[in-house]
Amino acid sequence: xxxxxxxxxxxxxxxxxxxxxxxxxxxxxxxxxxxxxxxxxxxxxxxxxxxxxxxxxxxxxxxxxxxxxxxxxxxxxxxxxxxxxxxxxxxxxxxxxxxxxxxxxxxxxxxxxxxxxxxxxxxxxxxxxxxxxxxxxxxxxxxxxxxxxxxxxxxxxxxxxxxxxxxxxxxxxxxxxxxxxxxxxxxxxxxxxxxxxxxxxxxxxxxxxxxxxxxxxxxxxxxxxxxxxxxxxxxxxxxxxxxxxxxxx
Numbered sequence: 407x408x409x410x411x412x413x414x415x416x417x418x419x420x421x422x423x424x425x426x427x428x429x430x431x432x433x434x435x436x437x438x439x440x441x442x443x444x445x446x447x448x449x450x451x452x453x454x455x456x457x458x459x460x461x462x463x464x465x466x467x468x469x470x471x472x473x474x475x476x477x478x479x480x481x482x483x484x485x486x487x488x489x490x491x492x493x494x495x496x497x498x499x500x501x502x503x504x505x506x507x508x509x510x511x512x513x514x515x516x517x518x519x520x521x522x523x524x525x526x527x528x529x530x531x532x533x534x535x536x537x538x539x540x541x542x543x544x545x546x547x548x549x550x551x552x553x554x555x556x557x558x559x560x561x562x563x564x565x566x567x568x569x570x571x572x573x574x575x576x577x578x579x580x581x582x583x584x585x586x587x588x589x590x591x592x593x594x595x596x597x598x599x600x601x602x603x604x605x606x607x608x609x610x611x612x613x614x615x616x617x618x619x620x621x622x623x624x625x626x627x628x629x630x631x632x633x634x635x636x637x638x639x640x641x642x643x644x645x646x647x648x649x650x651x652x653x654x655x
Contacts, residue, residue, distance in 0.1 A: 433602030579611025
């Protein structure tokens with residue numbers, strides 16, 4: 407296995423220092439579970455509900471690209487939804503209901519069908535063992551731009567706190583949300599190791615906020631940022647446990 411340690415680390419922390427880690431901030435979607443299969447199932451569940459309760463809207467949404475185009479248009483028209491994916495999707499459904507001639511008041515119920523299924527995630531096989539190990543040793547703060555509900559997902563017991571872009575008002579990579587995670591954990595930012603799959607939102611965002619960063623790269627993608635590099639590059643979360651346990655060097 408290739409070394410998890412970056413051969414071109416960032417200028418703030420030249421090498422990974424596990425002794426510095428007093429808390430963990432952790433991305434959720436595509437770090438603990440694959441998000442797009444989850445979204446596909448949730449959209450299918452909502453479509454089935456619409457077929458029963460709003461068939462004209464169901465027919466409209468079945469046309470290729472219609473629902474996506476409506477979400478993108480809503481995002482442009484409502485920049486205040488930029489960090490609230492629930493509101494964005496709910497209002498998109500409301501617009502589609504109106505466009506199809508169905509009752510727009512059905513948007514709330516339709517969204518709840520989507521949202522309930524969205525919480526039925528299928529964890530990567532390494533996720534739960536890693537959470538068990540990490541949560542026994544560090545306070546873990548969930549840090550997400552998405553709308554997963556850790557209680558409904560069934561993972562809340564592993565987390566000291568959870569901060570979402572929707573609740574906080576800004577999302578990753580804004581340094582303020584990373585600093586909020588450090589504050590929630592009760593440690594300075596330099597004492598936090600942030601773990602996530604997105605190059606820009608997670609790894610670069612954490613580094614620019616003064617944290618150490620572990621990039622979860624399950625698909626062996628090339629690193630794409632010119633200035634920053636994470637201290638640790640992980641093929642999976644098992645590697646992270648080995649690194650922090652001192653057996654992965």
